Each structure stands twice: as C-alpha cells, then as structure tokens.
Amino acid sequence: METSGYDIVVVGAGNAALCSAITASEMGKKVLVLEKAPENQRGGNSKFTRNFRIAHEKGWNGFTQEYSGDEFLSDIRKVTSGISSSEMTRYVVDNSGEAVNWASAHGTKWQKALRSTLHLDRTNLFILGGGKALLNTYFRYLGKFRNCRIVYDSELIKMNVENNTFQSLTASIQGHNVEIKGDAVILGSGGFESNLNILREAWGDATDNFIIRGTSQNTGVPLMEMIRHGAASVGEKNDGHMVGVDARSPKYEGGIVTRVDSVIFGIVVNKFAKRFFDEGYDIWPKRYAISGKLIARQPDQIAFSIFDSKSWGMFIPPLYPPIVENSIETLADRIGLNPDELRKTVTEYNAACPEAPGFDFSGLDGHGTGNIEPAKSNWARRIDTPPFYAYPLRPGLTFTYFGLKVDSQSRVTDVSGNPFNNIWAAGEIMAGNILNNGYLGGLGMTIGTLFGITAGKEASS
Amino acid sequence: MSGEFNIFSDKDKFMEDAVRQFTICNSCRYCEGYCPVWPEVHSGNIVTRNDVLYYSNLCYDHRDCYYACPYVPGTHEFNINIPEVTRKIRRETYEELTYNVSGSPLKKTAISLALVVPVILGWFFAFNNIYSPGPVSFYKLVPKYPLIAVSSLLSVYLVSMLAVAGIRYRKLILNGLDNGNATAAVLPGVTTLLGVLAHKWFRNIHYPGGKESNIRLGFHLMIFYGFLMALLSTTLGFIYEDLLGIPSPFPFYSPVVIAGITGGSMLTVGSLLGLAARLSSRRTQGFMTVESFDFLLILEFLVVALTGLLTLLFRYTAGTEYVYLALLIHYSAIYTMYITAPFSTNILHVVVRLMSLNRFDNHNIP
Ligand SMILES: Cc1cc2nc3c(=O)[nH]c(=O)nc-3n(C[C@H](O)[C@H](O)[C@H](O)COP(=O)(O)OP(=O)(O)OC[C@H]3O[C@@H](n4cnc5c(N)ncnc54)[C@H](O)[C@@H]3O)c2cc1C
Numbered sequence: 001m002e003t004s005g006y007d008i009v010v011v012g013a014g015n016a017a018l019c020s021a022i023t024a025s026e027m028g029k030k031v032l033v034l035e036k037a038p039e040n041q042r043g044g045n046s047k048f049t050r051n052f053r054i055a056h057e058k059g060w061n062g063f064t065q066e067y068s069g070d071e072f073l074s075d076i077r078k079v080t081s082g083i084s085s086s087e088m089t090r091y092v093v094d095n096s097g098e099a100v101n102w103a104s105a106h107g108t109k110w111q112k113a114l115r116s117t118l119h120l121d122r123t124n125l126f127i128l129g130g131g132k133a134l135l136n137t138y139f140r141y142l143g144k145f146r147n148c149r150i151v152y153d154s155e156l157i158k159m160n161v162e163n164n165t166f167q168s169l170t171a172s173i174q175g176h177n178v179e180i181k182g183d184a185v186i187l188g189s190g191g192f193e194s195n196l197n198i199l200r201e202a203w204g205d206a207t208d209n210f211i212i213r214g215t216s217q218n219t220g221v222p223l224m225e226m227i228r229h230g231a232a233s234v235g236e237k238n239d240g241h242m243v244g245v246d247a248r249s250p251k252y253e254g255g256i257v258t259r260v261d262s263v264i265f266g267i268v269v270n271k272f273a274k275r276f277f278d279e280g281y282d283i284w285p286k287r288y289a290i291s292g293k294l295i296a297r298q299p300d301q302i303a304f305s306i307f308d309s310k311s312w313g314m315f316i317p318p319l320y321p322p323i324v325e326n327s328i329e330t331l332a333d334r335i336g337l338n339p340d341e342l343r344k345t346v347t348e349y350n351a352a353c354p355e356a357p358g359f360d361f362s363g364l365d366g367h368g369t370g371n372i373e374p375a376k377s378n379w380a381r382r383i384d385t386p387p388f389y390a391y392p393l394r395p396g397l398t399f400t401y402f403g404l405k406v407d408s409q410s411r412v413t414d415v416s417g418n419p420f421n422n423i424w425a426a427g428e429i430m431a432g433n434i435l436n437n438g439y440l441g442g443l444g445m446t447i448g449t450l451f452g453i454t455a456g457k458e459a460s461s
Numbered sequence: 462m463s464g465e466f467n468i469f470s471d472k473d474k475f476m477e478d479a480v481r482q483f484t485i486c487n488s489c490r491y492c493e494g495y496c497p498v499w500p501e502v503h504s505g506n507i508v509t510r511n512d513v514l515y516y517s518n519l520c521y522d523h524r525d526c527y528y529a530c531p532y533v534p535g536t537h538e539f540n541i542n543i544p545e546v547t548r549k550i551r552r553e554t555y556e557e558l559t560y561n562v563s564g565s566p567l568k569k570t571a572i573s574l575a576l577v578v579p580v581i582l583g584w585f586f587a588f589n590n591i592y593s594p595g596p597v598s599f600y601k602l603v604p605k606y607p608l609i610a611v612s613s614l615l616s617v618y619l620v621s622m623l624a625v626a627g628i629r630y631r632k633l634i635l636n637g638l639d640n641g642n643a644t645a646a647v648l649p650g651v652t653t654l655l656g657v658l659a660h661k662w663f664r665n666i667h668y669p670g671g672k673e674s675n676i677r678l679g680f681h682l683m684i685f686y687g688f689l690m691a692l693l694s695t696t697l698g699f700i701y702e703d704l705l706g707i708p709s710p711f712p713f714y715s716p717v718v719i720a721g722i723t724g725g726s727m728l729t730v731g732s733l734l735g736l737a738a739r740l741s742s743r744r745t746q747g748f749m750t751v752e753s754f755d756f757l758l759i760l761e762f763l764v765v766a767l768t769g770l771l772t773l774l775f776r777y778t779a780g781t782e783y784v785y786l787a788l789l790i791h792y793s794a795i796y797t798m799y800i801t802a803p804f805s806t807n808i809l810h811v812v813v814r815l816m817s818l819n820r821f822d823n824h825n826i827p
Binding site: 040041043047048050111112114115116117126127128129130131132133136250253255256257312313316317318319321 | 484485487488489490491492493494495500503504506507525526528529530531532535536537538539
C-alpha cells in the first residue's frame with residue numbers, strides 16, 4: 001500500500017469518520033481510512049446505535065408531532081448545566097435535520113420508533129436495523145470510490161505534528177509499524193472509553209467493575225496524542241455517560257441489550273440493601289444518563305433493581321432473566337443481600353408510598369413518596385405483590401466526554417486558542433464541545449454526522 | 462396446550478440456544494421494521510420455545526437482521542445468527558408436520574417412481590391406440606375417465622395431506638401462542654391473501670449473495686404465477702371440452718394453449734433461475750447451506766413444464782410419436798410431483814407460511 005500522497009487521512013471508521021471520508025471522496029480527494037478494528041468488527045460505537053435526535057416539524061419523516069429547535073436546545077441545556085458552547089450547540093440544533101437528510105441521501109433507511117421506546121418517538125428518528133446497517137450502507141457507498149481506500153487492522157499509534165501542522169502519523173497495520181503522510185488528517189476515533197488505564201486514573205479501582213457498553217477499540221490514542229502535541233481539551237476525564245446495565249454483561253461490546261429499564265418501576269439498593277438515589281427523578285433521558293454514575297460511587301459498584309410482579313412486562317426485558325422469588329427475604333438471599341435489611345428498606349419505602357398511586361409511566365406522574373430519604377419523586381408504587389424481581393446492576397460506560405477542543409469548522413485548536421493547520425476532529429472525540437457533562441439520547445449520531453461532514457469539507461478545501 | 466410438539470426434543474440444546482438468541486433480539490429491537498418476525502418477537506415479554514417455532518415459520522430469510530446485527534458469530538460472544546436458526550427449525554417443522562415420512566429426496570423419488578411408472582406404462586399398453594385414425598388426441602394415450610379418476614384421487618390425496626399438515630401446524634404451534642385468539646380464522650384473510658399475491662415481503666432479500674437483490678422475488682413470482690397459469694390452462698381445457706363441448710386439441714390461439722405456454726415458460730425460467738440462485742448462494746454465503754431447498758421438486762417442476770411445452774410444440778412440428786412421448790413423460794412427472802409434493806418443503810411452506818402470515822396479520826391489525 002502507498003504510504004504517502006494522500007490528500008486526507010481519516011482515522012477511524014465509525015459514523016463520524018465515514019461521513020468525513022464520504023464527503024472528501026465525493027469532492028475528489030485522495031482519501032485513506034485507517035480503521036483499528038478488523039473488517040468484521042469495524043464501526044466503533046456507531047454500530048451499536050439506534051437513532052438520531054433532530055428538531056423537526058410535524059409530518060417530517062413520519063413524525064406525528066413537532067420537536068422545535070427551542071425545545072431541543074432547552075433539553076440540551078437541562079442536561080449540560082448550561083456551560084456548553086452555545087454557538088456550536090445552536091448549529092447542531094438548527095442543522096440536525098440536515099444530518100438525517102444527508103444520511104437518507106446516502107442510503108440510510110428509517111423505521112417507526114421501536115416498541116416500548118415511546119419516550120423517544122417524538123424526538124428521535126430510528127435507523128432501520130440500527131447503526132451497523134447504516135454503516136454497511138456507507139461502507140458499500142464508499143467502496144465505489146477509486147480515490148478512497150480503507151485499511152483495517154490499522155491503529156494510529158503516533159502523531160507527528162510540527163508548528164501546529166500535521167506531518168505524518170505512525171500506524172500499526174496488521175502488526176507492522178508504517179509511517180503515513182498526508183496533507184490533512186481527520187480524527188474520528190471516538191473517546192477513550194475502552195482504555196481501562198486512563199479510566200483508572202480517573203476512577204481508581206472502581207474501573208474493575210465498569211462495563212464498557214460499546215466497542216473495545218476506542219482507547220483514545222489519537223486523542224491523547226493530540227493532547228501531547230498541545231491541543232486544548234474539553235470536559236473532564238472522570239466524566240462519561242454511564243447507565244445501569246446488567247451486572248452479568250460482558251466487559252465490552254454488550255451494546256444496547258444489557259441496559260436495564262426496570263429502575264423506575266421499583267427501588268434500587270446497594271450491597272447493604274439501602275436505597276441511595278431518587279429512582280423517580282426528573283425526565284427520562286436525564287435520569288437515564290446519571291444512574292450509572294451513581295452506581296459507580298456505591299461500594300463495590302454493585303446495585304440491585306427491585307420491583308414486584310405488578311411491573312413485570314412494563315419495560316423491555318433485558319437479555320438475562322430476572323431473579324425471581326416469592327418473598328423479599330428469599331430474594332435478598334438469592335442476590336447476596338441481608339434479608340432483614342432488604343425487608344426493612346422495602347417496608348419503609350412501601351410506607352412512604354402514596355395511598356392511591358395512580359401510576360402513570362407515560363409521563364412524570366407526580367406520585368412521589370412522603371417522608372423518606374432519599375425520596376422517590378415519581379412512580380412511587382408499593383412493592384407488595386409477589387413474586388418479587390431483581391436485576392443486578394453495574395455502571396455501564398457508554399462513552400467519555402473528555403475530548404479535543406475544536407473551532408466551529410471542527411478544526412482542532414491548541415491550548416492558546418490557535419487552530420492546528422490541517423488537523424480536524426469529528427464525532428465523539430469532540431462531542432464534549434457541545435455536551436461537556438451530560439447527554440441526550442440520539443445526539444451522538446447527529447453531532448458525528450454534522451461535524452463529520454464539516455471536517456470532510458473543510459479538509460478538502 | 463402446545464406441549465406435545467416434540468420437535469427438537471432430542472435437540473434440547475439447539476432449542477435452548479434459539480430461545481436465548483431471540484431473547485437477546487427482544488431486548489435489542491433494532492430490526493423491528495425489517496419483516497413480520499420482529500413485531501411478533503417484540504410483542505411478548507419472554508420468549509418460549511413455542512414462540513420460536515412460530516417466528517421461524519414466519520421468517521422469509523431476508524437476512525437483513527444478520528447483516529445489521531453487531532452480535533454475529535465470529536465477531537461477538539453472543540453468537541446471534543437468526544436466519545440460521547429459523548432455517549433449521551423450518552426444516553424440522555416440515556418433518557414434524559409430515560410425521561417424518563419425508564425422509565431423503567432419494568427415498569421419495571424411488572417411492573414415487575415405483576408407484577407411478579408401472580401405472581403409466583400399464584395404461585400405455587392397455588390403452589395403446591395412439592395409432593388409430595383421427596387427429597392427435599391426448600385421450601388416445603390415456604382415456605378420459607381413468608385419467609380423470611386418477612387425477613381426482615391424487616388431488617384429493619394432495620389436498621388432504623396439506624390439510625393435515627395445516628391442522629397439525631395450527632394445533633401444535635399456533636394454538637400454543639399467547640394471544641391465541643389471533644390465530645382465529647382457519648382460512649386466510651383478505652389482507653393476507655393480497656399480501657401473498659403481491660409478494661409483499663419479497664423485496665430486497667440478501668440473496669443469492671450478500672447484497673440485497675430481487676432475484677428471489679423474480680423466480681418466486683415466475684414459479685408462483687407460472688404454476689397458477691398452468692393450472693388455469695388445465696381447468697380451461699376441462700371447461701372447454703366437458704362443459705362447452707369444444708373437443709381438444711385446441712388451436713394455438715386458444716386461451717387454453719396460451720395459458721399453457723405462458724405458464725410452462727414461466728415455470729421453466731423460474732425453476733432454472735431458482736436452481737441457479739441456490740447453487741450460487743451456496744458458494745457466496747458459506748454459512749447458509751442448501752438443505753432447506755427441495756431440489757427434487759424443482760426438478761419435477763422443470764420436467765413437467767418442459768414436457769408440457771414440448772407436447773404443444775411437437776403437435777405443430779414433429780410426428781405423433783413425439784407428441785405422445787412428451788405427453789407420457791409429462792403425465793408421469795405430474796404424478797410423481799403430486800405424490801412427493803406433500804413431503805416437499807417447497808409445498809409445505811405454502812401452507813405453513815400462509816397460516817403464519819395470517820396469524821401475523823390478525824395479531825397486527827393497524
Ligand atoms: C450501546 C450504545 C448505544 C448508543 N446509542 C446511540 C443512539 O441511539 N444514538 C446516538 O446518537 N448515539 C448513541 N450512542 C453513542 C454513539 O455511539 C456515539 O456518539 C457515536 O457512535 C460516536 O461516533 P464516532 O464516529 O465519533 O465514534 P465511533 O463510532 O466509536 O468510531 C470510532 C472509530 O475509531 C476507530 N479507532 C479508535 N482508535 C483508533 C486508532 N488509534 N486508530 C485507528 N482507528 C481507531 C474505532 O475502531 C472506530 O472505528 C450509543 C453508544 C453505545 C455504546
């Protein structure tokens with residue numbers, strides 16, 4: 001393979017990288033795509049995704065209700081405590097529909113919101129078949145360009161940058177180190193969620209009990225290489241999107257199926273059988289994105305979602321069977337908790353539940369507990385009808401927020417605020433510019449697509 | 462209710478794994494919009510073995526789910542390969558529905574040839590008056606009433622065998638599903654029939670290679686409608702001759718002949734395409750074997766269609782002997798086809814698929 005003469009080297013082959021590679025190829029540039037994974041495992045975290053969040057009018061792409069840009073923006077503000085870059089955030093919101101149009105124009109097909117994902121059917125457009133199907137379409141399309149070459153099993157291990165200018169990079173291609181030169185580079189290599197060493201720096205031994213929901217490939221080498229070369233960063237290393245996942249899941253790549261949706265239907269206790277957060281807190285996306293972090297701060301990073309037969313069947317069942325017993329005490333025994341403690345916690349919780357719960361999952365039902373610490377502010381319903389169910393939970397890390405600071409053209413900037421001349425970043429690696437400490441479901445794909453296209457265009461012109 | 466269905470009872474591990482795979486699918490749901498299987502999987506909370514049998518018989522083998530899945534063998538420890546699971550189960554279902562009589566294609570052929578050839582030869586010698594004066598008439602080969610009698614008998618046999626398979630499928634699988642009342646009607650509803658006629662679920666199948674194509678739609682349409690045309694030709698012939706009193710043979714512009722030629726040609730091309738596609742799919746998709754395809758029946762289709770066409774062709778071009786020879790092979794092939802049909806996956810799937818789709822349509826009324 002040629003090691004020089006490329007107009008653009010794209011690092012990674014997830015959604016953002018492919019959007020860049022396609023854009024640059026369409027503009028006639030000579031493109032090299034380096035994908036760390038072998039061909040049959042290509043596609044990073046993007047292959048596990050299911051939808052895009054977009055602002056839209058009623059009737060657009062089959063939506064039955066409007067989701068206005070203002071509402072979208074205010075949802076982002078809610079989850080990011082307001083410190084996100086407002087110019088870029090506004091750009092994402094205003095152009096979100098374009099991300100979907102672009103994906104459609106490049107062969108992506110869509111489907112109605114999946115069953116039991118009702119809380120997303122107004123705001124998110126679902127990919128037919130999910131992220132891997134979308135990527136397959138992009139790969140097939142890219143295959144038609146003779147000016148674009150994809151090499152697999154090719155990991156960027158070193159960036160050579162001088163005077164804020166990319167010179168070359170070293171890649172380990174099927175185990176051999178190769179120096180590759182190009183006029184520009186686009187980093188679409190994701191966060192560092194698969195890098196247990198960096199995670200350990202931020203989280204200590206708790207890392208041992210983390211489950212990495214997505215790819216095992218995203219070790220953040222390109223990101224850290226740029227930091228080494230003086231790039232400015234956004235976000236904190238100990239910040240990431242973490243949800244409660246089934247403790248029995250594989251360490252990596254469990255994907256969507258490991259998530260446990262039962263949390264709001266009952267209580268969550270730690271290894272001492274004590275509740276530790278408001279299970280009925282606030283809107284769905286926000287609570288969803290914090291439950292994992294709360295578990296990460298509990299002893300041994302283990303927790304149990306406990307509910308009763310009234311709730312079984314009300315949520316998408318996780319891949320592993322629930323633990324089911326006819327009494328709270330035997331359930332406690334089965335999951336290794338102190339039966340008296342669990343009984344006590346359930347009794348206290350039940351006593352604090354309102355008399356007539358009027359349970360309504362379709363929205364915040366306002367049926368909270370009375371005097372109890374911590375309170376459960378919605379969907380408080382007694383756990384009193386056997387059999388009783390439990391799911392063991394671990395923190396499931398979806399992705400990390402720490403990333404490269406970019407300008408509005410998606411160009412990487414250095415610590416003194418100057419852009420690197422020919423280095424762009426797109427996707428998760430720079431999503432922290434928009435979402436530095438929170439997340440809204442479906443934004444990752446929208447951001448990756450928009451900035452992937454931008455980076456591809458800018459690097460080509 | 463469903464308890465007795467002992468498909469895979471000795472293959473417990475396989476069924477256990479099939480349930481495991483579908484359970485993972487049910488917690489993912491990304492494939493929901495692909496085909497009828499997924500809304501059905503996602504409508505339940507837990508997956509049972511009985512459910513899996515039904516899903517498998519609803520599956521068209523589009524393989525969209527396989528290509529979209531991040532958990533496929535060789536890339537992920539979850540080892541999900543739904544098309545592989547459903548294909549094996551369909552095969553077993555057909556065996557079970559026919560009391561495992563089907564056996565190997567070779568056995569089937571032997572049995573049916575043994576049954577058919579002597580009968581045909583017997584007729585040939587018994588009623589050998591093809592050289593008697595007068596125009597070419599098919600009834601000179603086999604006289605009318607024996608012909609009608611045997612055809613009727615075989616039709617009754619075929620229909621009852623298929624009815625038995627249908628009743629067993631309903632009893633052993635469909636009735637055991639949750640929401641059993643969605644099984645309801647014995648006869649397929651209008652929606653289902655229209656869908657089948659339009660080949661609603663046949664678009665963009667990953668077949669015969671890994672890419673989406675409409676090749677299967679093409680040959681299935683040709684075999685499906687070619688078969689109906691051939692049937693129409695036979696029926697028209699009967700109506701003309703026995704109800705309207707117009708004696709055969711019919712001129713080539715008669716609807717009987719036109720339907721016959723069209724049907725025969727469609728069947729021929731469709732069968733050849735189908736055979737070719739199967740052979741090439743074996744090469745391009747290593748993980749899919751060809752076992753679910755009944756080569757024998759397709760060959761029979763082909764022989765029936767070709768000899769039917771030749772009979773017509775020879776009538777206008779060649780000597781009488783050739784006409785009768787082609788006709789003789791034609792008859793033999795038809796009877797062989799009749800006898801083997803109830804054991805053929807290709808025929809059984811008509812019944813099982815129709816009933817599954819009907820259950821799906823009843824269950825998913827918009
Ligand atoms: C289970 C799950 C479900 C999700 N669902 C959604 C959803 O529905 N909607 C949504 O918007 N977001 C979702 N997300 C988040 C989403 O996955 C990310 O926001 C998005 O995929 C990021 O895309 P990307 O292209 O930046 O990174 P990735 O898709 O992760 O791609 C990174 C690429 O870089 C490669 N790479 C990494 N390091 C190197 C290296 N050193 N050299 C060469 N190549 C390298 C990787 O192999 C990979 O190909 C989900 C995440 C997970 C884990």
